[in-house]
Amino acid sequence: MSELRDLLDDVVADADALFLFSPSGSFYERFDDLDDAELVVVAPENAVDSDAFVELPIDFTDLQGRVRFGIEGAVDQGFVEEEAEVVCVADVFGEQADTITRVQASEFSRSGVYDLFVNSRAEPAVIRDVLEVAIGLGKKGQKGKPVGALFVVGDAGKVMNKSRPLSYNPFEKSHVHVGDPIVNVMLKEFSRLDGAFVISDAGKIVSAYRYLEPSAEGVDIPKGLGARHMAAGAITRDTNAIAIVLSESDGLVRGFKGGELILELDPEEY
Amino acid sequence: MQFDWPEIIRTIFSEQGAFVISLLILVTGAVLGYAVWRATRRLLYEAGVDEAVEGTPFERTTRSLGTSTIGLVSNLAALFVYVGSVLLALNVSQLFNTAIFWSRLTSFLPNLFVAIFALIVGLIAGDKAKLVVSERLRSVKVPEVGLLPELVKYSIFYLAALVALGQLNVAIEALLILLAAYTFGLVFFSGLAFWKLLAAAGAGFYLVLTQPYGIGDEVEIDDRRGIVQEVGVFVTHIENDGEEYIVPNQRVFQSGIVRVRE
Numbered sequence: 001m002s003e004l005r006d007l008l009d010d011v012v013a014d015a016d017a018l019f020l021f022s023p024s025g026s027f028y029e030r031f032d033d034l035d036d037a038e039l040v041v042v043a044p045e046n047a048v049d050s051d052a053f054v055e056l057p058i059d060f061t062d063l064q065g066r067v068r069f070g071i072e073g074a075v076d077q078g079f080v081e082e083e084a085e086v087v088c089v090a091d092v093f094g095e096q097a098d099t100i101t102r103v104q105a106s107e108f109s110r111s112g113v114y115d116l117f118v119n120s121r122a123e124p125a126v127i128r129d130v131l132e133v134a135i136g137l138g139k140k141g142q143k144g145k146p147v148g149a150l151f152v153v154g155d156a157g158k159v160m161n162k163s164r165p166l167s168y169n170p171f172e173k174s175h176v177h178v179g180d181p182i183v184n185v186m187l188k189e190f191s192r193l194d195g196a197f198v199i200s201d202a203g204k205i206v207s208a209y210r211y212l213e214p215s216a217e218g219v220d221i222p223k224g225l226g227a228r229h230m231a232a233g234a235i236t237r238d239t240n241a242i243a244i245v246l247s248e249s250d251g252l253v254r255g256f257k258g259g260e261l262i263l264e265l266d267p268e269e270y
Numbered sequence: 271m272q273f274d275w276p277e278i279i280r281t282i283f284s285e286q287g288a289f290v291i292s293l294l295i296l297v298t299g300a301v302l303g304y305a306v307w308r309a310t311r312r313l314l315y316e317a318g319v320d321e322a323v324e325g326t327p328f329e330r331t332t333r334s335l336g337t338s339t340i341g342l343v344s345n346l347a348a349l350f351v352y353v354g355s356v357l358l359a360l361n362v363s364q365l366f367n368t369a370i371f372w373s374r375l376t377s378f379l380p381n382l383f384v385a386i387f388a389l390i391v392g393l394i395a396g397d398k399a400k401l402v403v404s405e406r407l408r409s410v411k412v413p414e415v416g417l418l419p420e421l422v423k424y425s426i427f428y429l430a431a432l433v434a435l436g437q438l439n440v441a442i443e444a445l446l447i448l449l450a451a452y453t454f455g456l457v458f459f460s461g462l463a464f465w466k467l468l469a470a471a472g473a474g475f476y477l478v479l480t481q482p483y484g485i486g487d488e489v490e491i492d493d494r495r496g497i498v499q500e501v502g503v504f505v506t507h508i509e510n511d512g513e514e515y516i517v518p519n520q521r522v523f524q525s526g527i528v529r530v531r532e
Binding site: 161200204 | 478484498
């Protein structure tokens with residue numbers, strides 16, 4: 001057994017910070033008086049009232065996504081240095097903490113996934129709701145058929161001025177917000193329309209059926225993605241909006257900000 | 271109209287008949303009390319009262335006494351019927367000839383019942399209201415806000431106590447004056463504090479309903495020109511080259527809107 005213990009000692013030696021992913025209350029208390037390392041809690045909500053807390057907006061199923069989000073969030077909020085050695089304790093296979101992994105915060109090239117949620121114009125809850133709609137749509141499709149969709153979130157005034165209607169706006173004079181279950185059904189129904197959804201900072205659905213016409217100059221997105229992704233990248237470069245795209249061809253959900261691809265999720269995993 | 275029931279029964283039946291009838295009233299009262307107990311329980315459970323009162327201090331107190339709120343209320347209802355029938359039976363059989371005392375007691379009993387019931391409802395409603403309000407305010411991280419749920423709770427307690435005392439014919443005029451002063455203060459000061467918000471909300475409803483301008487339009491309100499980013503009930507967000515103006519909605523009515531169409 002001592003070899004196993006040594007192995008664990010090697011993993012946790014000289015760590016600068018300990019990240020607990022969704023810890024239970026009693027598990028958190030075991031580390032409450034940790035002196036030689038920072039303690040950071042990464043969870044959907046701060047159930048243990050930790051001082052250093054990073055909120056997970058979506059349930060990342062893969063550990064890498066979670067760790068990446070947690071580290072970017074902790075660095076951004078100044079809980080840990082960018083060079084820190086971080087030990088992460090997470091639950092991967094079950095409900096309890098079963099995985100310990102050690103990473104160097106600088107090993108990650110910053111993807112900006114934390115930035116996408118927290119430092120965008122739109123409220124984080126709105127972005128999360130839109131992402132959930134996109135994931136739900138990607139999972140089931142529209143009446144069983146795969147669909148594509150493009151949601152432009154935030155900076156709606158500017159987006160409206162850089163786009164034109166393709167037809168009558170079904171959300172004209174309506175005051176509906178994303179996150180409402182009925183509205184999510186409406187969004188799914190309207191996803192068969194061509195064009196983009198425009199959603200304001202506070203989550204109001206401003207318009208559907210929008211044809212985006214930003215200048216696409218200098219937008220660099222991976223080759224092989226279609227016009228929808230190009231439009232998404234371009235509108236986020238031209239305005240302060242972010243864009244969430246569901247691809248019709250490969251079924252992935254992608255997030256764009258500042259003209260760059262930030263986030264890529266497979267709806268089937270959620 | 272006030273009937274003298276014991277006398278009427280005595281004229282129809284004999285003295286012994288009156289005694290038998292009083293026994294019958296006792297038995298009927300027992301059966302009726304049990305039926306009332308069952309019906310109240312069933313009704314309260316079906317109305318979901320057991321879930322609604324779950325976790326309130328009153329429910330916890332009753333639990334520690336080995337009963338529950340529903341048990342207490344239904345027992346109270348049954349007790350009311352039992353006591354009523356016993357009193358009626360005693361009255362009919364006239365074992366004690368103190369008719370005035372009994373008739374007073376019988377007219378007082380419903381009031382006592384209502385008073386107890388009002389107290390129970392008030393205690394539960396107050397705790398529930400406190401829970402709901404503090405749940406609503408949970409995201410507000412200001413220590414002073416903790417005062418508000420307590421205020422709501424004790425206001426409801428006070429009202430319930432007033433109703434209960436009023437039922438028992440206690441002189442509550444002074445307490446009523448206090449309540450009036452409290453209500454007046456609440457209405458007056460909140461009106462004073464919130465009338466600007468009310469004006470903004472009034473204008474906001476007009477804006478939301480008629481939509482004279484929408485998100486993406488270029489407008490000018492009070493020399494602030496820019497693109498509308500958000501129209502809320504209280505404020506309108508107008509953005510212009512990195513400057514975001516948050517304009518209270520009543521400004522729209524005070525100075526009008528300029529819609530810029532080029």
